[in-house]
Amino acid sequence: MRIYAILLVVTLFSSAFSDETPGSYLLPRPLIIEYPSEIETTRHKKSDDEQVNLHCTSWRFAAETNNLSPWQTIPAECAEYVKDYVIGKGYTTDLERVSEEASIFASSVEFSGDGKDIWIFDIDETLLSNLPYYIDHGFGLELFDHSEFDKWVERGVAPAITPSLKLYQRVVDLGYKVILLTGRKESHRLVTVENLINAGFQNWDKLILRSLDEQHKMATAYKSEKRDEMVKEGYRIRGNSGDQWSDLLGSSMSQRSFKLANPMYYIP
Amino acid sequence: MRIYAILLVVTLFSSAFSDETPGSYLLPRPLIIEYPSEIETTRHKKSDDEQVNLHCTSWRFAAETNNLSPWQTIPAECAEYVKDYVIGKGYTTDLERVSEEASIFASSVEFSGDGKDIWIFDIDETLLSNLPYYIDHGFGLELFDHSEFDKWVERGVAPAITPSLKLYQRVVDLGYKVILLTGRKESHRLVTVENLINAGFQNWDKLILRSLDEQHKMATAYKSEKRDEMVKEGYRIRGNSGDQWSDLLGSSMSQRSFKLANPMYYIP
Known part of the structure; x- marks a missing residue:
């Protein structure tokens, strides 16, 4: 025209x-x-x-639906695309959508009132955003650098993912027991607690981090084992929010799982 | 500019x-x-x-990552969007991608050679395309009409999804046992076999359709039970290709699952 x-x-x-x-x-x-x-x-x-x-x-789409083999970096030709998506409206819109859908489901569950209904949240790219780190590291184009990322984690300044904070508060208000299940290591407990509180997260029931002897385990196995324990203790896992399929798949899967978008990295 | x-x-x-x-x-x-x-x-x-x-x-994205509650029709405001996606390049590109990823995985599995490695395929929107039907029925905007859809199925003219046919042939050539596990009813066996053969699919090991007493079951339960039987018989489910999460989730899940795109309908 x-x-x-x-x-x-x-x-x-x-x-x-x-x-x-x-x-x-x-x-x-x-x-x-x-x-x-x-x-x-x-x-x-x-x-x-x-x-x-x-x-x-x-x-x-292939990444978000778990169709890809484990990948270490985003495709070079998609660097600009991923950047535009995460700093533009696309990522925010997707995060808002998953928060709303999870909130609808959380409200629909009929409670028995015995305090055994739980909701699991992953932390990184689920409750807290490491976008400030990834802005400085090519949005997933650079190979993951454990020691650089640890330095970022230890600063304890990761901001909340706002739509997730909204869901979190709703889930707490509804009376779910909230379990935080993260791949972060036990030595980062204090800084993680501080970071979460400063970002607005409160009143969780348990924060589970990886102990030293769990460092070698694949995330799917580590998280499945932790869920198995919850189920054995008589808990009903109603919801599970995570940005990785390794947060959601495996044994003792939750009644409904919510996959948050994350086009920047993959954890098997 | x-x-x-x-x-x-x-x-x-x-x-x-x-x-x-x-x-x-x-x-x-x-x-x-x-x-x-x-x-x-x-x-x-x-x-x-x-x-x-x-x-x-x-x-x-929310639909494809299984974040939505069961839905009956596509959102009215997305009618044009879904149409453009399925008849444009988007859908084809996504179907090609999932076929390629599945093919890479299928080739990477180390075979024991005992004939116990199987690959499961769903049929509708996985091997065969009902797009000609959905073009006439608003691309998912109309409520699903069982009797109208049955008439379409009974014509037996659904075309192959070309990238899936390519994967199918690769999987057969590699020596997997191929199981077709569909929600179609047993009374449609003959027309389904004819349709599959005319579309280029051959050499499957088993075609499992819903018997009369299975009609009331949710797809996830029905398909899980069938997979449970395979596992009990000593089969190793290496791959599973389906356009619905109810094809892929539940018990006896396959080693790798491949979610084909389908923005037109949802089967719980």
Whole structure:
């Protein structure tokens, strides 16, 4: 449409111009010649952009639906796409949606009132956002650096994921027991507690971190074992919120699981 | 950029025009006034489109990651979005991706050679496409009509999902036992077999359809029970391809599951 608009303006002005000033008919020429070429470039660029967008959306879907083999970094060609998604509206919209859906479900569960209904939350990219770290580390394009990430964790300044804080408060208000089950190590307990409280999270029932002898375990196994224990103790796992499938799959799965978006990294 | 281009053309021509023909300064005015208004409309429309696109992409993600409560129809505001996705490149790209990922995994499994490694395929929207039916029924906007859909199934003309046929052939060639596990009813066995063969599918080991007394069961329970039996018989379920989470979740889950895209309907 806009291409036609430009050509229309050029044409209208050309004829008006040539009628009134017959001697200067050459003047509009560069404009007429230059514009289509610029439009052509824009069109090619648009077509390339569309291809990348299609490819990277498809990659993101495959990642979010757990169709990919374990991956260590995001595809290089999707670096800009992932950046635009996480710092743009897409990520926020997705996080709000999953919070709302979880909240609807949490409210719909009929409570027995024996205090055995629990909701599990993962921490990183579920309650707390490490986006400030990933902004400085290529949004998942760089290989994960444990010691660099540990330094970030130890600063204890990760902000809350606002829609998750809303869900968290709703779940606490509804009377669920809240269990925080994280892959963070036991030595980070204090800084994690401080960070959570400063970010607005309170009143959890238990915070489970990895002990030294659990460091080698795959996340799916470690988290499944912890859920198995809860079930053995007679708890009913009603909801489970996590950004990794390893937070959600395995044994003693919850009644409903909620997968938060995370296109930046994968934990098996 | 283009807006500036138009204004630049207008400005260039206006000044040239007014220099040469001082009396006709009023002529370009309507053009200058009208164009921004047209651009404004386009901009608003674009902004509305972007909002709908954002909202519906987020809905699709929530659906594909199993974050939604059971839903009966697609959201009315996403009707055009879903149509564009399934008849455009998005759906095909996603189906190709999941086929490729599954194929990579299938090839990576180390076989014991005892003939106990199996791959399960769902049928509708996994091997066979009912898109011709959904094109005539609002792409999921209409409430599901069992008798209308049965008539379509009984015609036996559902085309193959090409990327799935490619995966299917690869899986057969690799030596997996192939089990087709479908929610279709036993009375549709003959037409289903004919349809599958005409669409290019051959050499499956078993086709499991719902018997009369299984009609009332939820898909997750029905399919889990069938998988339980396979495991009891000593089979190792290596891969499972389905467009519904009820094809993939429950008991005796496969080593790797592959979720094909389906934004048109949900089976609990």
